[in-house]
Amino acid sequence: MCERCHDCDSLIVRINRALDAAEATEAALAAAEKIQGLSVSQQRRAAMLRQELAQATIFSALDIDAFRVFAADLDAAIRQGTGSHYIADEYAISGGYEQHVTNESAMALIALQSALNLLARRIGAVRNRLRAERIASELRVLKKHGLETAPRLASRQRQSNRRSL
Structure with a gap:
């Protein structure tokens, strides 16, 4: 559980994490624009x-x-802001090593890319949890009333998933 809410259910925790990720993404967007x-x-x-x-x-x-998609689109700009240099080192067994140097702009884009991907994962986790609760609720009702067979339930669930996407 999270530190802020000891008795929270997992949905509240996931929502909280997604909101935190949204704030971090907004800050990263502002930094990249600046x-x-x-x-x-x-x-x-x-x-x-x-x-x-x-x-x-x-x-x-x-x-x-x-x-x-936006996070993936940042790859080219990040590569453009990253340079590689070979450092010769007479004491290294391989004779040297490659060093990557990233400028300030590319560092901001890396932070933005990470924030965007984290936000997408966190919102996806909330949606999956909501979908799981909806499915569990439907199954409980069906079990209680013994109304539908498994194939009919699967068909209804596929239709429900298409509507929720």
Whole structure:
């Protein structure tokens, strides 16, 4: 359990973690924009994602795939801001080593990429927990009333999952 709420159920804990990740993502977006490490198209996408985060419905309406795509899109800019150098070392068995140096802009993008991926995972965990509770509730009702067979239940569940996505 989390330190802030000893008697919380796991859904509350997951929601809390997702909200913390949303705050961290907003801060990382602001830092990347401040350093001007984003391209024009990335700036537009960042503004749209910030608007989505500001909405109170982040657990139902938010497109977490957009966060994943944006995080993957940052790879090229991160590579561009990272340089590799070979350091010759006469005392090393291999004769030297490669050192990677990342500039401030790329470091901000790395932090943003990590925050975006974490947020997508945390919101996904909340949605999975809600879906699991809904399925468990349906199964309890069915068990109590003995109304449906397993194939009919599976068909209904697939339809429910399609609607919730």
